[in-house]
Amino acid sequence: MFRLRLSEPGFALVQLLLIVFSCTAKQLLCKRRGEPEMPQLAKDGEIMLGAIFSFHSSWKDRQDSFILNFRDFQFAQAMLFAIEEINNSTDLLPGITLGYKIYDICGSIARGVRVALALANGNENISTLSEAPCSRPGQVQVMIGETSSTPSMAIATVNGPFHIPLISHFATCACLSDKTKYPSFLRTIPSDHYQSRALAQLVRHFGWTWVGAIRSNNDYGNNGMATFTENAQQLGICLEYSVPFFRTDSADKIQRITQIIKSSTSKVIVAFLSLMDMDVLIHELSRHKLTGYQWVGTEAWIFDSQTASMDTHHILDGAIGLSIPKAHVSGLKEFMMDVKPLKASGTDIFTEFWETMFSCRFKSGITSADTQRECTGQEDLSKVQNSFTDMSLMPIINNVYKAVYATAYALHNVLMCDKTCNKKVQILQHLKKVHFKTKDGDEVYFTEEGDPPAKYEIVNWKRRKTDIVDFVTVGLYDASLPVGQQLIVQNDSLLWAQNSHQVPVSVCSERCPPGTRKVLQKGKPVCCYDCVPCADGKISNKTDSITCVLCHSEFWPNKRRDTCVKKEAVFLSYEEIMGVLLTTASLLGTCLTIIVAFIFFRYRNTPIVRANNSELSFLLLFSLTLCFLCSLTFIGQPSEWSCMLRHTAFGITFVLCISCVLGKTMMVLMAFRATLPGSNVMKWFGPVQQRLSVLGFTLIQVLICILWLTISPPFPFKNVKELKDKIILECALGSAVGFWAVIGYVGLLAFLCFLLAFFARNLPDNFNEAKFITFSMLIFCAVWITFIPAYVSSPGKFSVAVEIFAILASSFGLLFCIFFPKCYVILLKPDKNTKKNMIGRGVYRLWEKKEESSLGKARQMYLYSPFHTQGNSMCFT
Secondary structure, three states, X not given: OOOOOOOHHHHHHHHHHHHHHOOOHHHOEEOOOOOOOOOOEEEOOOEEEEEEEOOEOOOOOHHHXXXXXXXXXXXXXXXXXXHHHHHOOOOOOOOOOEEEEEEEOOOOHHHHHHHHHHHHHOOOOEEOOOOOOOOOOOOOOEEXXXXXXXXXXXXXXXXXXXXXXXXEOOOOOHHHHOOOOOOOEEEOOOOHHHHHHHHHHHHHHOOOOEEXXXXXXXXXXXXXXXXXXXXXXXXXXXXXXXXXXOOOOOHHHXXXXXXXXXXXXXXXXXXXXXXXXXXXXXXHHHHHOOOOOEEEEOOOOOOOHHHHHHOOOOOOOOXXXXXXXXXXXXXXXXXXXXXOOOOOOOOOHHHHHHHHHHOEEOHHHXXXXXXXXXXXXXXXXXXXXXXXOOOOOHHHHHHHHHHHHHHHHHHHHHHXXXXXXXXXXXXXXXXXXXXXXXXXXXXXXXXXXXXXXXXXXXXXXXXXXXXXXXXXXXXXXXXXXXXXXXXXXXXXXXXXXXXXXXXXXXXXXXXXXOOEEEEEOOOOOOOOEEEEEOOOOEEOOOOOOOOOEEOOOOEEEOOOOOOEEEOEEXXXXXXXXXXXXXXXXXXXXXXXXXXXXXXXXXXXXXXXXXXXXXXXXXXXXXXXXXXXXXXXXXXXXXXXXXXXXXXXXXXXXXXXXXXXXXXXXXXXXXXXXXXXXXXXXXHHHOHHHHHHHHHHHHHHHHHHHHHHHXXXXXXXXXXXXXXXXXXXXXXXXXXXXXXXXXXXXXXXXXXXXXXXXXXXXXXXXXXXXXXXXXXXHHHHHHHHHHHHHHHHHXXXXXHHHHHHHHHHHHHHHHXXXXXXHHHHHHHHOHHHOOHHHHHOHHXXXXXXXXXXXXXXXXXXXXXXXXXXXXXXXXXXX
């Protein structure tokens, strides 16, 4: 208003101007555009609260409106009940009356925005001059609602700039926790961020890794399913399909969804659907009788009795899912049952509720076309069984109740603030800080994101014989607990699809048992794989292993390839057949050698023993005994002393043996090659020289062995590479040069002995020992020449067996070729064991006749015969 101070002469002019402008003053109004939005329920108060619900599924004329949504009407009643309690309270907001304006938006986003603006600005036209702004303080302090996420997002976007809090009781989309986009949004129901994670853990708990998914094609379904999919992938769960659905979809689209479910191999369906979408989908699936699937649901429909009553074809039998924990509000049910119609107008929401409850019409609303009976207003509400009288949605109703009380506590803190607090702080900030308990013990507070603590009950559908579904609590989920302890499920009390007590199986591929690994199938999700046995030397000791672990070099997988067991130690032992046979052969050779030595000792004075240099013969028999016995050092588990002993003993004993044979060969050869009678050549091959030659040859081998043992001796070695599943216990050579030096020296002496014996093979003698030595050396050389490739190519203990065989074969060759013919004569042909037979009959006759003409020839023949080893003296008399 302008305040004018004018003189009296100008007053008349002013009056004239006022009269002129009075015609246009009616147009200077702050006026809303379009028709005003009027609340369905309203009551004046000193402080006004707004509420937004969806009493109808569509906005129609009054005469067609037998489509009241009882669920949201319950929510409105819970708000009225809470406001009435607060107004009657002497502790909370004493002396202050709360009023309300409750709007119906029918689930429409556009109507939600209009209603939010109406609650913020009011519907009254305000008179003002053109220069004054139309803005004014908000008409309500807080808004309660809306039930769905998508309308709540639109309303919260509108409310954000005005800092008017919106507290939802059932909008669960995790996107609403984003305070940068929705700074004034709070809720009394947990965010789907936690519900999606809980659903993923629930699915994984039962071993379902191959599932289908259906979601509402809105912010609630799309955001919730996106979070579920992300968490499911982290837990190894694959989605065979994920299809969107909305209740207004065409018949063709619904048909495609039905075909996808029919053709799928998964037996579990995760339904992230709003309540209205679920009701429509169940109606469509019932037409195709798609039973036998295990449904996993969200709090939107899992404990809704109306959905259960619609499922007449048992599509959802055994469903399991998450619900808001059970709650109780004292006096609320009685308050709801006391609803009465207002018959004055016949058009209010209470009258419509009454007519919908009893399918009747009040007299003022009856027309000639009406067929319903007349309502009296005295009908008994307690006898009606429908979704309004059903209190199964009490957890959600309680959320509305808590939202109103949270508002009241915030207002109380603002109004009762003393001089020390900042009264300019908005009510939104006070709302975020409230922390109280309801009269029934429910704790109420908000996190930084404006969410309550996330707690869910796990509900299982159990249908009675009377076709009534019981929502049985079978577990809990508490997001505040440590990971691994958040989910608790009582598996024994569960009932599954088709009334089965066996947990359904829903996997793309069966689990891979220990001993195998998973190999992904080309072009398919990670849950589809083949189970491939672990490769040689590898194991997997857990189910569904993606890799096989290599066993330690001394271990090998068992038959199932699920654990590493110590490899069997393999060596040539005395217990196995091969060891027994070789030991027997060694002992047999030793015994035969001793027998031969005994025979030679027993008949040491006979011509055949004396003619063959008995001293070297006994030394040779002794060395052969050692050769047979040294083969035993190769049998048994290798140790440090056995590894050093076996090769050195073998090398020294064989050199001793070959040295004796070489001495006998050289003596025979020199005796027959001395061409001139009376020659002194034989004095260099007497007994002393023979002993020294044997000793010298043997000392060379001893020296080689000492150097070998000093520089790099043989040592026990575990060969894990030769055989993949066994450990070969063997003796490593240490220095390969030392080993081949020992073998090479034996071979050199053997070759020299063979060469000399070969030259003496045709010397005249009835019993030419050079021939026998030649045969024995031929066998010896053949054995050891073939030994080299056989030894190198033989694996493990067989190489040891080859070496033992070579020792025994060469020893038996020497024993048989040199001594057995003599033993044969001694034992079986004693008549041939005479001087006459040894030196030849012609020489013997000449010697007996003493013919001078023949004496020189006889003397030469006898002198250089094998009987003579000491110059001109005879070896025997």
